[in-house]
Amino acid sequence: MKKDVVLSEDGKAVRLYEEMEKLNAKKLSKSLVIKIFGKDLPSHMVAWELRKQWNHFGQFHFTTLGKGWFLCSFSSEEMTDAVHLGGPWFVNGHIVEMEKWSTEFSTDSNKGLSSPIWIRMPHLPLQCWDERNVACIASRIGTPLMLDGNMFQWGRREFASVCVRINLDQPLPLGIWVDSIAGRFYQLVEYEKVSNLCYGCGKIGHMENECKLKMTNQNATNNSNCFLKKDMGKAQEVVKEPNYGPWIMVKNKKRRNFKMESINNNSNTVRYVKKTVIPARNEQNDNGGRENGLNKKSQGL
Numbered sequence: 149m150k151k152d153v154v155l156s157e158d159g160k161a162v163r164l165y166e167e168m169e170k171l172n173a174k175k176l177s178k179s180l181v182i183k184i185f186g187k188d189l190p191s192h193m194v195a196w197e198l199r200k201q202w203n204h205f206g207q208f209h210f211t212t213l214g215k216g217w218f219l220c221s222f223s224s225e226e227m228t229d230a231v232h233l234g235g236p237w238f239v240n241g242h243i244v245e246m247e248k249w250s251t252e253f254s255t256d257s258n259k260g261l262s263s264p265i266w267i268r269m270p271h272l273p274l275q276c277w278d279e280r281n282v283a284c285i286a287s288r289i290g291t292p293l294m295l296d297g298n299m300f301q302w303g304r305r306e307f308a309s310v311c312v313r314i315n316l317d318q319p320l321p322l323g324i325w326v327d328s329i330a331g332r333f334y335q336l337v338e339y340e341k342v343s344n345l346c347y348g349c350g351k352i353g354h355m356e357n358e359c360k361l362k363m364t365n366q367n368a369t370n371n372s373n374c375f376l377k378k379d380m381g382k383a384q385e386v387v388k389e390p391n392y393g394p395w396i397m398v399k400n401k402k403r404r405n406f407k408m409e410s411i412n413n414n415s416n417t418v419r420y421v422k423k424t425v426i427p428a429r430n431e432q433n434d435n436g437g438r439e440n441g442l443n444k445k446s447q448g449l
Contacts, residue, residue: 173251178228179221181213181253182246183261184239185316185344185352188216197239205230215255220246233293235264236311242343243352245316258317264293265314266340268307268398276328282308288324289337290314307338319350322391340398347391 154163184194195210198220202208205227211219222228228248231237237244245261247253252260267289269282276285279300283292290312299309314320323336339345345352348359 176219176221176249178223178225179219179249180228180232180246181249182218182220182244183216183258184242185245187240187242187344189240189242191218194218194239198237198244201237202231213255217255219249236266236341237263238341241341243316243341261316262290262313263316264311265290265342266296266309266311266398268309268338268340269335270307270338272305272308272335273328273330273333274305275330276326277305277308282310285324285326285335286310286312289321316352320345320352322350338398 155161156163182198191210191212195218198210199208206223208223208227209219209221211221213219220231222231232246232248235244237246243263243265245258245263247260247262250260267286269285272282272285276282277300279295282295282299285308286292292310292312294311296309299305299307320339320342321337323334326333326335342352344354346354346356346359348356354360
C-alpha cells in the first residue's frame, strides 16, 4: 500500500485518489450538515427530536461528527430539499441550523449555515402593507420563504410577519432603511424563538459575556449609526439606529401552529401559511409574457 502513495510536487502532502473522493461526495450529495446553536445537546436527544419532527419525510441516517455537528443523510434529493426548505426546526427551543453538505464543509467553521426564522416588522406603515412590499423589505434580512396569511386580515395590523432564511454566521440585522412615498424610514425587526443571541456582536450561539469579538472602533460605530431621515430629498430629522438588546426578541406566549405547504426549490416564490401560495415576484403567464402583479389563488384572500 505504501508504494501506491503519491506525494505532491513539493513532497509535503499526500495526493488523494480523486475517483474515490468523487464517489464519496456523490454518496453525500443527499445529506444535510446541521448544528444546534446555543447549547451542546446529547446526540441521542437531537436524533430523537429530529426523527420525530421529520418522520413524515421518511427515514434518514443520523451521524455524529463531533464539535456539535451532525450529518443527516436522506434517500432522495426530494427528501433533502423538503427538510432544508421546511422549518423553522427547533430542538429543545434551540434553532437547528443546516446546510447541504459540500466539500467546503468543515467542523471548525460555521460559514454557510442558515435557518428559516420568523421575523416581525412592528408598526409597519400601512401604505407598505401588501405581500410584495412586505416581501421586498424582508429580503434585506434574508430570503423570504413564507408570509403569515393572517396579517392581511383587518382585525390586527400591529406587525407584519415573514419567515426568511437567514445566514447565521453573520450578525442579525436590527432593521432596514426603506424609501416610501412618505419618505425614508427605519423599520425595526424582531426575531421569534431565537436563543443565545449575543447583544455585543449580534450573532447567535453565545451570550455577550462569552463574546470573543470585540469592537475595534466604538466611536466609528457610534457615528455610523446616525443617519438623516429624508422626505422628498430634504433632511428632516436625525434617526439613530438601535443597539442590540432584549427588544429584538419576540416574547411568544404560544407559538402559532402553521400548516406547511410544499415549495419548488427553483421557484422564486414565498408562501402564505394558512392561506395560499403567493409569488413574491412576477411569474411567467401562460402566453410566455409577464404578469403585472401577483398571481393570487382565490382562497378567501
